Amino acid sequence: MRIAVVVLVAASGAVETISFTALDxxxxxxxxxxxxxxxxxxxxxxxxxxxxxxxxxxxxxxxAAVVTWVTHGRADIGTHWPPRVMFCLVGEAVLLAVGAGFWAASGGPPGQTSRHVMQCGAAAAMGGQAAAMLAAGRAAAPTTYLTGTLATYIVRRLGSASAQPDRWVPVQLGALIAGAAAAMALRWAAPAWAGALPFALVTAATLTAASGPLLARRSAMDNPPEAK
Structure with a gap:
C-alpha cells in the first residue's frame, strides 16, 4: 500500500502542475x-x-462529499484498502480520463469555458482522492496536501527518540516533485498527452493497491493453516 500511496502523490503533483499552469x-x-x-x-x-x-x-x-457518502465516512483499520475506497479510486481515474480526452481533443490547454469545467473536474478528483485516503485509514496517508506530513516528519525527526518519523515521507515528497516535473516536461514535449499522465498514475496506483489483497489471498491458498 505504501507504493500505491507514493504513486497517488505523484498523480497529485501532475494534476497540480496542469491545473496551475494550464487551466486557471x-x-x-x-x-x-x-x-x-x-x-x-x-x-x-x-x-x-x-x-x-x-x-x-x-x-x-x-x-470529497461524494466519496464520503460512498464510504460512509468511516476510516478502515485494516492493512488493505476496502472495496469502497477502491471503487472511488476507479471513479477518480474515469474522471481524469474524461479530462484527458478533452485535453487531447484540444491539442493542449483548452478554451476558457472548457478550462473552467476541467478545473472543477480536476478539483473534484483531488477532493475524492483526499476523502478516499481518509476512509482507507491506517493503510493510507495524505496524498493531495503534504504540508502537515512534512511538518510532522520534521517534528519527529528533531523531537524525542520515542516518536520516529515515517521513512516513507521523503519518498512521498520526491514523488510529488517527480509527478510535477513529468507533467511539465510532457506539456513542453507532447502537449496533447500531458492530460493523460494523472489518469495513468491513478490507474497504476489503483492496480497496485488491488494486487495486495490478491497476493495475500493466493498466499493463504498456497499455504493453508494446518488442521488441528
Whole structure:
C-alpha cells in the first residue's frame, strides 16, 4: 500500500502542475492556497480569479462529499484498502480520463469555458482522492496536501527518540516533485498527452493497491493453516 500511496502523490503533483499552469492558475487539491488566491483575487477585483478559485473549492468539496457518502465516512483499520475506497479510486481515474480526452481533443490547454469545467473536474478528483485516503485509514496517508506530513516528519525527526518519523515521507515528497516535473516536461514535449499522465498514475496506483489483497489471498491458498 505504501507504493500505491507514493504513486497517488505523484498523480497529485501532475494534476497540480496542469491545473496551475494550464487551466486557471489555481490548485486542484490545495484548498488553503486557493483560499488565499481567492482573497487576492477579491482584493484586486479580478472576476476571473474569483471564479477560478470558487470553482476549484466547489469541485474539491463536491468530490470529497461524494466519496464520503460512498464510504460512509468511516476510516478502515485494516492493512488493505476496502472495496469502497477502491471503487472511488476507479471513479477518480474515469474522471481524469474524461479530462484527458478533452485535453487531447484540444491539442493542449483548452478554451476558457472548457478550462473552467476541467478545473472543477480536476478539483473534484483531488477532493475524492483526499476523502478516499481518509476512509482507507491506517493503510493510507495524505496524498493531495503534504504540508502537515512534512511538518510532522520534521517534528519527529528533531523531537524525542520515542516518536520516529515515517521513512516513507521523503519518498512521498520526491514523488510529488517527480509527478510535477513529468507533467511539465510532457506539456513542453507532447502537449496533447500531458492530460493523460494523472489518469495513468491513478490507474497504476489503483492496480497496485488491488494486487495486495490478491497476493495475500493466493498466499493463504498456497499455504493453508494446518488442521488441528
Amino acid at each position: 492558475h489555481v490548485f486542484a487539491g490545495v484548498m488553503t492556497s486557493n483560499l488565499a488566491l481567492l482573497g487576492m483575487a477579491i482584493g484586486r477585483a479580478s472576476g476571473t480569479g474569483v471564479t477560478a478559485a470558487l470553482l476549484a473549492l466547489a469541485g474539491f468539496g463536491a468530490g
